[in-house]
Amino acid sequence: MLYRLYQILFKKFGKQYWWPADSKEEIMLGAILTQNTSWNNVEKAIKNLKVKNVCSIKAIADMPVEEIEILIKPSGFYRQKAKRLKNFCEYLIENYGENFIGKMNDKEIFELRNELLDIKGIGKETADSMLLYVFEKPVFVIDAYTRRIYNAAYGNAQELRYDELREIFENEIKNVCKNKAKLVKIYNEYHALIVRFGKEYKGNDYEEEIKKVMLLYSNSGQKIRKH
DNA sequence: ACCCAGGTGGCCC
């Protein structure tokens, strides 16, 4: 079911090329900046960092909080985020040095997930976004859009915890796709498509549109081919 | 003048 939904969304919107960023480090910073914040505002903040040439973990770790605040102000919650962003970057530099991305094995990466969750300001969604989009591990990211889309399609997503919902998505996709590398690509694309769909149909239109999509599934879902 | 956005942590029960 959920895999079909993925196919429908893919057919409707096509490839999304996520995560939109110039570097892995930018993804990590953006993952924190985008918490409960429209991407449009995050882009402004990231642009400010780039103009000052400080869009990196090392640069943020070395920068005074007050200066970070000014640059990331458009992304909202800027006092909180500046403090947390700096603390996060300091942690990474102290424990992993400057160029650790791409040099960690699976075990280290999944241990890093637990470390990330212990850092103030990083919850499950942010940690999982980093695992999927930075470290390219098969981890499905659950966000507000995912809950909404699941809710409209199947009923109450509210009673499902983050981990439960994540397992539901992961298991259904794993059932269809056994190749681990391809799994990463599907998780990547699926989450991006869910967000895209959410942005396309805001407010009251949302549920109705999902139901339309689900109806489309029951009518023509069989005909949609794997890509 | 509202409402919402690619969440998280703190506090209370």
Add this chain to the structure above:
DNA sequence: GGGCCACATGGG
């Protein structure tokens, strides 16, 4: 473990 609340800007 769940139910509220603060955190803040910019766009519709």
